[in-house]
Amino acid sequence: MSTIEILFFFLSALAVFSAIMVLVSKNPVHSVLWLIAVFFAISGHYVLLNAQFLAIVNLIVYAGAIMVLFLFVIMLMNLNSETEPQKHIWMKLAGVISGGCFLMMLISLVRQAVEMGGRKAMMAEGDTGLIKNLGKVLFSEYVVPFEITSVLFLSAMVGAVVIGKKN
């Protein structure tokens, strides 16, 4: 096995295990911390795919900012398993079965898709993910969608300020 394969399987196992722990943990704070571990594993995958910029931005934005705010809210609400209503076991079982069916459907769809046939992920090669090329593509080919996204962000910011000002 090459280094990349070892790293790939390690990161995949970490991602799947952490994702399961997010759901299984009784304490919401633990769930948030496991979710941060998932983000780290996913960022590791991005690095393997030579998309370093995406990897680090994923960490800064999701693990560094959004999850901190999540943690804020959950810590201040002081949720715990005793005071929160617990779902019945049959409800949980039904959820697992329907979720599993959905997963099966997704996998079969992706496997049968024509575009995916015979394609392999490029590991540690290709330079589209490097910040220089990404920036050039974003500001030349995709400049209009990029600007529209920034307008969307601005409107979200204004909306947040308006909601915050109300009380």
Place this chain on the structure above:
Amino acid sequence: MTLLAIDWILLIEKLILIAIIVFASLGIALYTTFAERKVAAILQDRPGPNRAGPFGLFQPFADGLKLIMKEEIIPNTANKFLFVLGPGLAMTAALMTCAVIPWSSQVHIFDRTIDLQVADINIGILYVFGVVSMGVYGIMIGGWASNNKFSLMAALRGASQAISYELAMGLSLIAVLMLSGSLSLKTIVDQQMAPGHLWNVAYQPLGFLIFFICALAECNRTPFDLPEAENELNFGYHQEYSSMKLGFYLFSEYVNMIMSSAIMASLFFGGFDIPFLDESTLAPNLAAGLGVLALLVKIVIFIFVFMWIRWTVPRFRYDQLMNLGWKKMIPLALVNMLITGAVILWLQGK
């Protein structure tokens, strides 16, 4: 030597480098605690610690020994795992920054050229930024797991302060990146070393000022040490901690100071550049050694300024801190960014 498709010699070389850098940082941090007390003493016109060894030089070891020998107390209600994880995370995040700092140029040993930088990644500054934003978790987890209202309040303060000042910090960095056109710290330092090019602080005085203030806030140093405001919060987020776990929290603050000084030196003050000296005329190994010394001198000067500020400026009120961060620093950083962009465009057009 290749086994499992891994270059083992490179791996060992990097491991040794990491070990040296980590232990050197910890050693400097050890003596920074001593320097802090001495600087405080000088500024307040008293002798300071002078009992252990000549001039009190063994004081940090005595302090460390004391911390290790103290009884370990884990509060009964605390979440045990997270309670222990908190200080560890704080320390890890503080030390992780050193991976991308270029400590000097190359040295040549046994026909191998070794870069005195653990990893020269092309997103160096963003990596530093990511690690800085992880530093919040150590404080938050520790404060929450203590199950103490004061600790939780201090932790939330620390986290919101760090997030607020990260924004201005990032914006002031963008101006530097516009100048250098690269995110790699090594490239930024090399550009400042090039003949005919001044240090970045000459082009970005305002940017440096903003970065410095934000660095103070990120390290939770006075006047921004609201998470540890004794008169409001008893002791801060590490109130329930004892023994070496407390030591880790206190220590990580000093490691953070060293790392942010190193980053500031690299970004704005030429990194391992020796002023008024052309390094290429020296032997490579000698130049590398002198480079490390130059960077260390710059770090020590920054740390002294950190301490000087701590013992002269009083603490802000919390609303003043937020006002300064959101209403003064961020607009100022935006203006700085705009001016830099405009000047660069104008120079290109000429």
